[in-house]
Amino acid sequence: xxxxxxxSIARPTGTRVSRVLxxxxxxxxxxxxxxxxxxxxxxxxxxxxxxILYIHVPSAWLAYLAFIxxxxxxxxxxxxxxxxxxxxxxxxxxxxxGVLFMGVTLVSxxxxxxxSWGIYWTWDSRLTTTAFLFVTYIGYLAVRGLGGTHQQxxxxxxxxxxxATLEVPLVHFSVKWWRPLHQQESVAEGKLNGLMxxxxxxxxxAFTLLYVWLVLHRQRVLAMEDALDDQGLDTALAERRAExxxx
Amino acid sequence: xxxxxIARLIAAKDLRIELRSRVVTNQVLxxxxxxxxxxxxxxxxxxxxxxxxxxxxxxxxxxxxxxxxQRSFAVESADGALDxxxxxxxxxxxxxxxxxxxxxxxxxxxEVVLLLAAIVLYQAEVAxxxxxxxxxxxxxxxxxxxxxxxxxxxxxxxxxxRETLLPLLMLPVVAPVLIGATRxxxxxxxxxxxxxxxxxxxxxxxxxxAALFGTGGTLAFGSLIDE
Numbered sequence: 001x002x003x004x005x006x007x008s009i010a011r012p013t014g015t016r017v018s019r020v021l022x023x024x025x026x027x028x029x030x031x032x033x034x035x036x037x038x039x040x041x042x043x044x045x046x047x048x049x050x051x052i053l054y055i056h057v058p059s060a061w062l063a064y065l066a067f068i069x070x071x072x073x074x075x076x077x078x079x080x081x082x083x084x085x086x087x088x089x090x091x092x093x094x095x096x097x098g099v100l101f102m103g104v105t106l107v108s109x110x111x112x113x114x115x116s117w118g119i120y121w122t123w124d125s126r127l128t129t130t131a132f133l134f135v136t137y138i139g140y141l142a143v144r145g146l147g148g149t150h151q152q153x154x155x156x157x158x159x160x161x162x163x164a165t166l167e168v169p170l171v172h173f174s175v176k177w178w179r180p181l182h183q184q185e186s187v188a189e190g191k192l193n194g195l196m197x198x199x200x201x202x203x204x205x206a207f208t209l210l211y212v213w214l215v216l217h218r219q220r221v222l223a224m225e226d227a228l229d230d231q232g233l234d235t236a237l238a239e240r241r242a243e244x245x246x247x
Numbered sequence: 248x249x250x251x252x253i254a255r256l257i258a259a260k261d262l263r264i265e266l267r268s269r270v271v272t273n274q275v276l277x278x279x280x281x282x283x284x285x286x287x288x289x290x291x292x293x294x295x296x297x298x299x300x301x302x303x304x305x306x307x308x309x310x311x312x313x314x315x316x317q318r319s320f321a322v323e324s325a326d327g328a329l330d331x332x333x334x335x336x337x338x339x340x341x342x343x344x345x346x347x348x349x350x351x352x353x354x355x356x357x358e359v360v361l362l363l364a365a366i367v368l369y370q371a372e373v374a375x376x377x378x379x380x381x382x383x384x385x386x387x388x389x390x391x392x393x394x395x396x397x398x399x400x401x402x403x404x405x406x407x408x409r410e411t412l413l414p415l416l417m418l419p420v421v422a423p424v425l426i427g428a429t430r431x432x433x434x435x436x437x438x439x440x441x442x443x444x445x446x447x448x449x450x451x452x453x454x455x456x457a458a459l460f461g462t463g464g465t466l467a468f469g470s471l472i473d474e
């Protein structure tokens with residue numbers, strides 16, 4: 001654990017690397033806005049509605065990436081040789097960002113579905129699995145808030161994260177068998193022209209940079225919160241001891 | 248003492264508490280029956296009820312199971328019994344298996360009552376040809392549900408706000424059981440012209456689910472209840 005004396009707690013969570021990352025993701029998002037809203041052409045059938053793609057696909061990618069990172073960090077925490085609270089904080093930070101972007105995915109997806117399919121929701125296996133993932137990780141975040149020592153929180157939430165990871169394929173396949181529908185992909189790979197594909201690519205890069213930046217900061221904030229907890233406990237103990245010494 | 252013997256002792260203890268307190272028979276079973284009646288009010292059409300009877304049986308099972316799981320761990324955390332068990336050096340795997348067995352027994356009683364309710368209230372018909380499938384479905388689904396209930400119940404036990412946390416954690420996890428058990432039961436009932444051979448693939452899913460959470464729970468239960 002890094003040195004977290006009172007002085008360093010007052011330190012901001014940014015470092016040179018994260019500042020560069022932050023600027024890069026900001027540039028990426030401006031770039032995405034310019035390409036997504038102005039330079040990329042309208043779709044033949046969906047007109048401007050196709051532009052939701054540039055938010056929807058990157059945020060879905062990011063949410064899945066975030067949950068994979070949560071799963072790997074949780075496994076790394078449980079594995080004795082790599083056990084460190086840093087892994088636990090990365091898992092927590094990543095899950096928070098993941099839940100946020102999974103929400104963005106679901107909202108943008110249902111708006112897009114309304115435009116292209118005429119309905120907000122369909123019980124397709126991919127949609128249903130995504131919705132379940134969303135709820136499951138909200139539960140995971142609730143487990144993180146259960147209290148106890150940092151180690152208890154880390155172990156408990158790591159186990160829940162691994163169980164959730166095992167659960168995802170089960171949900172996916174059961175829903176797939178339940179409703180063997182084919183998703184009518186309104187934007188097939190081939191139908192995207194070069195500029196659209198490039199814009200999507202910009203979106204994925206920009207969102208990935210944003211993800212790394214958010215997780216870095218959030219993880220540092222979590223580390224500071226933990227340090228503050230520990231420090232509060234130490235202070236309280238010292239005060240009680242001092243009281244005892246006076247008598 | 249072997250883990251298996253610990254599990255049997257714990258299961259016997261849980262079931263003895265339930266037999267003496269009669270909470271399951273006097274409160275949980277009436278609640279489950281009430282849920283079945285409420286479904287009939289909401290879906291006010293005999294044809295619809297017969298068609299969706301298998302799903303309603305499992306839905307009512309899961310709602311009632313939330314109450315059973317709360318109850319199962321309320322008796323443990325009330326006087327710090329779970330901590331006492333751990334201090335006494337009882338292996339967590341034994342506690343997990345024992346509580347799962349007791350929960351499975353209670354769920355089995357609940358499911359039989361719900362099945363009877365579906366036959367009486369919803370005119371669901373059970374064909375003899377589907378009986379083997381039906382029994383297998385109930386065994387496989389009950390095992391999986393009991394493992395998940397014990398695992399997440401143990402996690403939420405002793406936490407503040409556990410009443411609200413448990414449904415949030417448990418219901419998404421048991422969703423595959425709801426789908427699988429409903430489809431298999433439909434096949435056994437012959438609902439919507441389903442044949443019983445269509446039900447067997449779902450048994451595979453239910454068995455996989457039970458195996459996964461049985462293994463996971465046996466390994467992880469100690470860490471989850473450690474306070």
